[in-house]
Amino acid sequence: MSCENYNRIKFKTMKKIIFLVLFSISSILVKSQVPMPALIGYWHNWSATDAPYIQLDQISSSYNLVEVAFAVPTSTTDMTMTFVPEVVTQQQLITSIQSLQSQSKKVLISIGGATTSIDLTTSVNKSAFITSMTNLINTYGFDGIDIDIENGNSIYIIGGGTIAAPANTAMINLIDAIKQIMAAYRLTHTQKLILTMAPETAYVQGGQSAFGNNWGGYLPIIDALRDSLDILQVQLYNSGTMYGIDGGIYTQGTADFIVAMTEATIHGFSTAGGAFSGLPASKVAVGLPACPNAAGGGYMDTATVYAAMKYLLGSGPKPGSYTLVQSGGYPNLRGMMTWSINWDAVSTCATSYEYARNYERIFGASVSINDPIVASTGLALFPNPADDFIQIHTGSSPSNHQLIEIFNSQGEVVIRKYASEEFETINVAELSEGIYFVWNMGKSCKFVKK
Numbered sequence: 001m002s003c004e005n006y007n008r009i010k011f012k013t014m015k016k017i018i019f020l021v022l023f024s025i026s027s028i029l030v031k032s033q034v035p036m037p038a039l040i041g042y043w044h045n046w047s048a049t050d051a052p053y054i055q056l057d058q059i060s061s062s063y064n065l066v067e068v069a070f071a072v073p074t075s076t077t078d079m080t081m082t083f084v085p086e087v088v089t090q091q092q093l094i095t096s097i098q099s100l101q102s103q104s105k106k107v108l109i110s111i112g113g114a115t116t117s118i119d120l121t122t123s124v125n126k127s128a129f130i131t132s133m134t135n136l137i138n139t140y141g142f143d144g145i146d147i148d149i150e151n152g153n154s155i156y157i158i159g160g161g162t163i164a165a166p167a168n169t170a171m172i173n174l175i176d177a178i179k180q181i182m183a184a185y186r187l188t189h190t191q192k193l194i195l196t197m198a199p200e201t202a203y204v205q206g207g208q209s210a211f212g213n214n215w216g217g218y219l220p221i222i223d224a225l226r227d228s229l230d231i232l233q234v235q236l237y238n239s240g241t242m243y244g245i246d247g248g249i250y251t252q253g254t255a256d257f258i259v260a261m262t263e264a265t266i267h268g269f270s271t272a273g274g275a276f277s278g279l280p281a282s283k284v285a286v287g288l289p290a291c292p293n294a295a296g297g298g299y300m301d302t303a304t305v306y307a308a309m310k311y312l313l314g315s316g317p318k319p320g321s322y323t324l325v326q327s328g329g330y331p332n333l334r335g336m337m338t339w340s341i342n343w344d345a346v347s348t349c350a351t352s353y354e355y356a357r358n359y360e361r362i363f364g365a366s367v368s369i370n371d372p373i374v375a376s377t378g379l380a381l382f383p384n385p386a387d388d389f390i391q392i393h394t395g396s397s398p399s400n401h402q403l404i405e406i407f408n409s410q411g412e413v414v415i416r417k418y419a420s421e422e423f424e425t426i427n428v429a430e431l432s433e434g435i436y437f438v439w440n441m442g443k444s445c446k447f448v449k450k
Contacts, residue, residue, distance in 0.1 A: 034334075037363045039335055041067065041340060044340060045087075051293075057096040065107075066107045068108065070109075070116065076117060078128065079119060079128045079129045080128045081111070093140065097140060106143040110198075111148060115151050118155060119170065121170045129177050133181055138188075143193070150200060155221075156218055162273040162274045163223050175224045178225060195225065196231040198235055200234070201236065203215075205269075207271040207273070208264075219273070219276050222279075229283060231335075232285070233285040234262075239298055244256075244263070246323075248260070253297065257298075259308050259322050266279060281332050283334060286335075287339070290354070290355040291343050291344065291355070294343035295339065305358055307319035311324070312329050313329050379444055380393035381447055388429040392423070394421075394424055394440055
């Protein structure tokens with residue numbers, strides 16, 4: 001064989017090896033990629049009267065990151081974490097998880113919840129936690145874990161130390177346990193385990209008020225795991241008032257609260273335990289209740305959420321008194337989270353999948369007649385084309401007060417009102433010429449303004 005032929009064959013072989021290596025790397029990156037933008041929803045592993053059980057693979061397709069609630073310890077003293085499907089068999093749930101994953105959606109197991117206490121004060125408990133969580137992840141094929149530890153836990157109690165150097169043994173053990181779980185997953189799966197956190201506002205933004213007890217209690221955890229953390233989704237509900245980084249006090253249930261609390265996590269702030277360096281906007285999602293009954297307080301209607309999110313994303317006017325520190329907002333904000341998918345699905349608390357539809361309006365490039373918001377039929381509107389007024393047949397009695405929303409071709413809400421008549425008349429005189437979409441109680445239609 002000539003040197004020329006040998007070199008040609010060698011070059012072809014090297015190209016093939018390089019291609020295979022690059023293909024493998026790209027496959028790993030694609031498989032481990034967190035959705036962008038993300039609609040994150042908690043899914044109940046139980047049935048409740050007001051928020052019934054839904055088969056996991058039958059939830060709204062808008063949700064692309066699902067947090068399964070919850071993994072809990074065997075007892076108050078045994079930190080062997082358990083998760084048992086309550087309505088379906090283990091294999092049926094695994095099959096449903098795989099179905100979502102085949103659609104490029106991610107399914108995580110959430111740890112804790114509002115009523116579960118987790119004790120990692122001892123090395124025995126820490127070891128049981130690591131082993132059992134690893135087993136749960138591998139058994140069900142979860143893509144990641146979510147830390148939603150809320151209930152009076154020693155894990156987030158500040159009893160000295162700083163953000164950079166916590167003194168709480170349980171907190172230090174949790175941080176190390178998560179690192180070990182993630183390292184083991186990467187070795188066995190050749191990809192990153194997704195990590196999210198859903199602390200309450202007191203545990204994060206509350207650090208501006210005080211750094212002690214539970215105030216600012218998640219800040220050392222977030223800081224220690226910031227390189228591994230994919231999404232921080234602070235619960236902007238059940239909160240009361242909190243300081244913004246401008247020194248103002250903001251109340252839950254307002255557009256200002258969404259904007260001020262979200263920018264605080266991105267920009268960072270000072271505490272008595274040291275400075276908290278903010279996270280990239282791409283690691284931050286806005287957490288809100290899906291409907292009024294899903295939380296004790298903090299629910300906001302779709303128009304308020306829409307206005308706040310558009311301002312945060314840099315594509316809408318300021319909705320309140322809070323002014324963003326960063327002009328132009330944060331276009332790469334990761335997305336939105338809700339408690340919960342089950343609450344979003346019911347029509348007795350708000351309109352069915354109201355939260356998911358609002359997310360689509362906020363992050364969608366435009367609304368088309370193929371979009372789920374306007375895909376359904378049956379809404380009668382006349383005249384079409386329209387001049388100064390349109391009349392919509394809602395099919396409702398005056399006492400129902402059904403929400404009517406009109407969108408322009410960019411997916412922006414231009415008119416929003418509640419129907420009080422079976423034939424509702426709406427003034428559209430101020431709308432410019434163009435195509436518009438009307439949505440009411442799952443029904444929709446398109447009209448032309450001339």
